[in-house]
Amino acid sequence: MSEDTTTPVDHAANAARYPLLPPARVMLDGYLNASNSGAYLQGQLVFYQGADLRFDHLLAAAQLMTEEAEALRMYAERGEDGEWSVIECPPDPQVNTAQYDFSSEPDPDEAVREFSRAALRAGRTITDPAPQVSNYCFRLGEDRAALLSICHHVFVDGYGGLLARTRVGELLAAWQKGEPSPPRTFGRFADLVAESEEPDPAGIEFWTQMLDGAPTAVSMASRTAQPAPLYEELDLYNETFLGDLRAFDENIKWPHFAAAACIAYTSAIVDDTDVVTGFPVANRTSMQEKITPAQAMASLPLRVEADPDAAFTECAATVRAAISATRPYQRQPAEKIRAAVPQAFRTGRLYGPTVNIIPFFAPGDAGTLRTEAEVIGQGPVDDMMFVVEPWESAGIRIKLLFNPALYDAATRALHAERFDGWVRQIQAAPTTALRELECLTSEERRRHDELAHATADEGGRAELADTWGELVSPGDYAAAAGIDAAEVRGLAVRTRLGRPATFGRSGQVIVLTSAGEVATGFRAEVTATGLRTRGREDERSVVAGNWVELGELRRALSPLADRVGFDSSDVTFAPTSRRIAVTLPETADDAAREAAKAALDEATGSPVRVR
Template sequence: MIEARMSTFTAEATSLPLSAAQLGVWFAHQLDPKAATYNLSNYIEIHGPVDAEALKQAIRRAELECGTFDVRLREESDGPRQVPVDRASPGLQVIDLSGRPDPLADARAWMAQDQSAPVDVLHGFLSVDALFKLGDDHYVWYNRCHHLLVDGYGGALFTNRVAEIYTGLLSGTAPSGSPLGELGDLLDNELSYRTSPDFDGDRAYWVDRFSDLPDAVSLAEGESAVARQAFARQHSLLAESELQLVRDLARNSRTSWTVPVIAAVAAYLHGMTGSSDIVLGVPVSARRSAVAQNVPGMVSNQLPLRLSIQPGMTVSALVRHVAARLGELLLHQRYPYEDLRRELKLVGDNRHLFNVSVNILPFGEDLRFAGHTTTTRTLSTGPVHDLALTIYPGTAGSGLQIDFDANPARYTEDEIGAHRLRFLHFLRNLTTAAPDTPVGRVPMLTDDERTTVLDTWNRTERPTPGTGIVTLISRRAALTPEAVAVICEGIPLAYGDLESRANRLARRLIALGAGPERLVALALPRSTDLVVALLAIVKTGAAYLPLDPEHPAERIDFVLRQSRAVCVVTTESIATTQLAAAAADVHRLTLDSPRTVRETASLSAAGLQPDELLATPRPDHPAYVIYTSGSTGTPKGVMVTRAGLANIVDFMCAETAMTPDDRVLAVTTIAFDIASLEVLLPLVTGAGIVMATDEEMGDPVTLGRLAAAHGATTLQATPSLWRALLETDRQELRGLRMLVAGEALAKSLAETMREAGSQVINGYGPSETTIYSSVCPVEEGWNNSIGRPVANTQVYVLD
């Protein structure tokens, strides 16, 4: 009997301590005691007749050998304890379903209901067994055990021992194999470890390995979520021929077949996230002594396998790297993960070192009951807080079974399915790739996904705008001449006046040599004059070259000389200060000088006729030139065509559904290409521009007041400015149509914008591709996407 067993704990105590692993489960269970996530369950199909009474005896004898299952838990002053009792399980329940139309389905339904039922760990049955008769030669043995009692290794050990005893009972001989070890011996073994130098050495290894607290990479978006419900599972089967390829790769790398599988998961995570610092959870038995290896119980561990993966790493180098790091992990596998979390101060915030785990179960292939073959099905291996891949050999000759278990709070069924198919595709490609193939070159997308990304998403063709920007704005001016086109510092400029002034200035610029394939620089303060000048340059057929007067004089001089601008439109103040030392040979047209005012006023305000232009503008002529900093720090000119500009403006008209009732608060420096959208988009739709001055555009509070004062409905800004604006929590900004571009948009900020705005659009693209290359509506469930290509363009991601 249990009481007669001799060990440090059982010989002198009526209650036993919990192992470190048991304590981890105990405290985790207390967070949600009504959850069934710590119920471990599986069933074994026995392909042959079963003697129910003999199986009942075999289960009971195995329980008595170890004592693991004959305990009750209780809370004492110093914490939870486990108390040995005569019997803690209800015994084998026998259920005859052989007369049912689909007995296996009925058995599975029964098991699913039992497995999903919460267990009262102080008063309920922590272990349950049931035998289902499906037919004379077809039985199912089901076992459900709380993780507090046993881990996966211990469960398999117990199952194998039951099979040995059962076979012996039916043959009338002594069971083969050795009796199971005792629970007390397992606890003795752990106590010896925790008081040994090995424990201190393992602790030092793990703390040093993770002292920098790497981010836990996940395939899901957003914050981690506690597993409060049953995980979602999808199955896949790797054929025997495909498993052989895995074995071949392992043999060539002089390691076991499990290593390439783990390497594939790590490389997949690297490829999907772009992270080079990959940490996977790897369950281990934590049994390094002969005693521990023969006792069912809960001492297993799940440790972080940290890998460094680069796209240029070869397949063979990847497998060797994983083998080396896995070898280190196994040497230090007994140090409890929960101890490591406490050492790193992660427990209070419920933080983990990994999200994705890989559990490879190499046992259970040849389990037989009195000579009858079996098929083992794992139903639950414990909680899944993110994504867990459980990989185990299938039935004889059937390759590998791969279960994708996911936290339904983190992944949808469609997302699990997509990862399942994509990973299997990647694994097959990895095992057939040449050893010197860079990991980044191993195809990851499935054929259907590749077609979608390269073809379907790039089908953006639609008719190009038949009317140019200049004509559209002129039509607006003719239709609603009194409507406000621009307002700055409280001074409005009507569409009719904008058109007249731009026509006069255009004639003045043509006289100075402005025309197609020539550049006219703009160096003006933020004002209505800036909009007039930009439109006037476009009317001449020339390209505008925006300059920021606040840039260093050396940069302005370089840009003016390198661009060979025919003139620079500016003010007397800027011409005599910021431009004083810049490209003296470039003509200055100072809009506020008496001479310019007088000469421009004398010119016709009527629309320009084709014969007044130096040449006829073509769609492929430059519309503007933006100088970026360049990769080397030297300013680099980027030319955008008139067709490209007209295309993005036409596209954004449709995306925003902007109308003449809208007001766009313009806050972007003219030297930044997205500023062109702030000016031209409202003008072609008949909306109004609220031009923030240089002083106003840097103050979030002032911008909020400006938006309210003029009824702004639309604002485009970088994420940095949006964050500053929304931190003020000003009601004036709520309900805006929000365009965001220029920097990566964080999901937290996107959510804040979505809650505050009436519409949020994330735009992405370098200057070379005409303001935006792609746009994405930021809606519920947005996952950091940059969206789809704009009309009449294609987007490709190159490595």
């Protein structure tokens, strides 16, 4: 492996200076909160293959593309007045481009991907007085190469990255035929700045009204976290999704169907028909915006009512109408919406999962070369993101991006299997009612089938108050509900929407008897090995966007109770929309109170006040 780079130089003298465009401010806020994180980097990786490939052409194309795209050659600076601006550096190919030879690696493609992931994890400082873009050209074999371009999201978004890789393809195609470089196709950043306007503050009212009374428990995770320096990704390939939809209706708008599939799935998991997801908008309506690489996109909240009795086609129409209603107001900065919506600034969440439909995704033509593009850095993923893009002639590629601080490997795998089956049901029968779509993995289905025929052992425990988090039997639930064991014909664990509860989520425990169904008043989590009790139905509440259970609080305080001398079963909580209030006995000193707060913070992920 070899590298050819030089040391960056100071470009501040005589540099063009521009104000920070409004869409870039939310990315700046994210950077300031986590300046060493790679979460806010945008990376595009393109593989090229063909007999006409010349590595020197690829290197020159990357350099010329960077010279032509001013936004890729900028850095940020904060003035004495506190205002931020971006400064354009003059072109300097030696600064922007590095060369590597991975042709001798056992798996050159995977070596490039690992290099790319490491480059993103490293993050970067946007105030270094040098161009922010980095181009990496890789030799992968005699007729194979790759180009990785990384830049901070403050300066360019995914659409801008598409423009950049399209320009590289144009140059390669022309040079293959011995033709001169095609004329520059990028718009000029100065012209983009000149036509940019501040959004009308009155538009904030639309968003506050849309989100008025919206649920605060909007995530499929039970916590919040900073965007991960690098998300975890699982890819699903559906070979016939577009073809099946066209067969159903040749005029169908597939992006709305794909978005509705993601939103309806979120509804099923969070157990609420009122769904608030994030959706990225390109914010490119003028020709200047459409041809200029820059940061223009924004992720905004979308609120949709996913009626369980509605056909999926109706849900797709509802999603389409909801998106259309936001169009006049999509330029409102997300940070101003967040500041104006109480549940957002109290919970740290403006929305749950993000639904990113990319109808324009393409690797880009490069003449006779075969190209394959991958978005290595998708930008910040603070929760979970669905990314859906066309694949082959009639299919889609679904990328599930997870914040690993919120979703572990097992949970990620469950979502992937579950969502793949969910989408395939929809494409097979688009008019199916939402409540009739199954939202289970094969193992979850097996466990629910077993429970439906479970019998109750004699002598079940009638008292389950101190069993939160433990595995309990059907007989225990029957005894706690005062049901004779001989009457038990099975058990069901269902969500509020009447769905079988998925692994990792709790549901209401219902005993199936010869006389009918009996609600026990308890909740349980179905696992691969049994039922894990989650307390009583009336001992849970949403606090700061998270479901919190009293039994979890008692379990967290149990070790401290033994030390301080009180019974943790006596602990009660007064949940509000903002925090959990727990009162300890007067014998607890300051150290005990700090220990209690730390234990509860770790257990619930919600604000806690210990008195």
